[in-house]
Amino acid sequence: MADGTKDTKSSNQMWGGRFASGPDAIMEEINASIGFDKKLFAQDIRGSIAHATMLAHQGIISGDDKDKIVHGLNTILSEIESGNFEFSRQLEDIHMNVEARLAALIGPAAGRLHTARSRNDQVALDFRLWVKEELQKTEAMLTNLIAAFLDRAEEHAESVMPGFTHLQTAQPVTFGHHCMAYVEMFGRDRSRVRHAIEHLDESPIGAAALAGTGYPIDRHMTAKALGFREPTRNSIDTVSDRDFAIEFLSIAAICGMHLSRLAEEIVIWSTPQFGFVRLSDAFSTGSSIMPQKKNPDAAELVRAKTGRINGSLVALLTIMKGLPLAYSKDMQEDKEQVFDAAESLELAIAAMTGMVRDMTVNTARMKAAAGSGYSTATDLADWLVREVGLPFRDAHHVTGRAVALAESKGCDLAELLLTDLQAINAAITDKVYDVLTVEASVASRKSFGGTAPSEVRKQIAYWRARN
């Protein structure tokens, strides 16, 4: 400049960097949320239509202005849906983008829409509506995943596999029973989703900036029009609250953890060493250098997406933890976390549902593995308690000696000679061989929730009826 001072509107050498036009541009970039909150356009327009309709019903605006507003908002909805809407970053967010376009379409009547509301209750409404729909979608997707597991469980109610603790062979179980464990896990996730829908089912609109409003609005009317059970009960809490978003993220994190454990099992089961399952080509990839390979990439990515979802949960908890009531702009950072987690969760559930439905189960491999590692040792001990009358601790000791003997001979428990077993405990008869097979082992575990095929079928019937 002529006086030697720098034009702050142009790039500042010290800190302006890529911001060609100085502090205004930095402010715009940090402040604007339109880049991501445009996702809320449908909810924003629905909310505004309900609000304008209520304002007219209450005589706060004229019926004529309401008609113009509703018509204009519907025009904007189709403009956005057909890709004929220009979003502007100067207009900051979805709320102001829609309102500015409304003014261009219908003139001064547009200015009456924002009567008795604030962007604080508006954003709380839009985001709640979005999260509610996402939870409903999640509920349906979990139902699909559960159905996939129920089908596989039914098909494999009798298929024996090794059950593990510490990833060491423990006792034989059925693959159907293992599948039903996931039905329980995803069933709990679905219950959490249903509870979260109940929790958030209150309408924020009408809380205004934070204190409510002096206009004679009818919050019950807007709540009903927008499909909420009732309006929220405290205007300060209404604009401060993001529990519904945090609850969504918590549920996503827990469900993600379940999906990741399933993914991990599929990664293990599909190794040539285990060979329990074979993934379909649709959910695996080859290697660019090793022609023999079939990699469980989709399962690995599901395992990784869980990390992302956890990150979003921690991010939003951290954003919210120090905020004084009521609204602070920090809260604008809530949306990207939820949008990203929702996308990851949807993809992860879809991928696991596909994998579970498509994978080929190698029952022969599972059965062979089920019998290795002396997995029926507990059955032998139980038999000694039941048939010989030994205290369990003594039976445990006798069984330990039998396992040691089998180990030294390099054979299974069922392959030990009766005379060998009788040398350890004279009361053993050849009836013992009935419990040493893996089939007999699983069939005997008929306790409620146990692995016996008859029990597994009962649990499948329970879940099919429950839904």
Ligand code: ARG
């Ligand atoms: N874009 C804002 C958000 O996402 C909307 C609310 C703005 N309210 C305000 N008082 N500046 O949170």
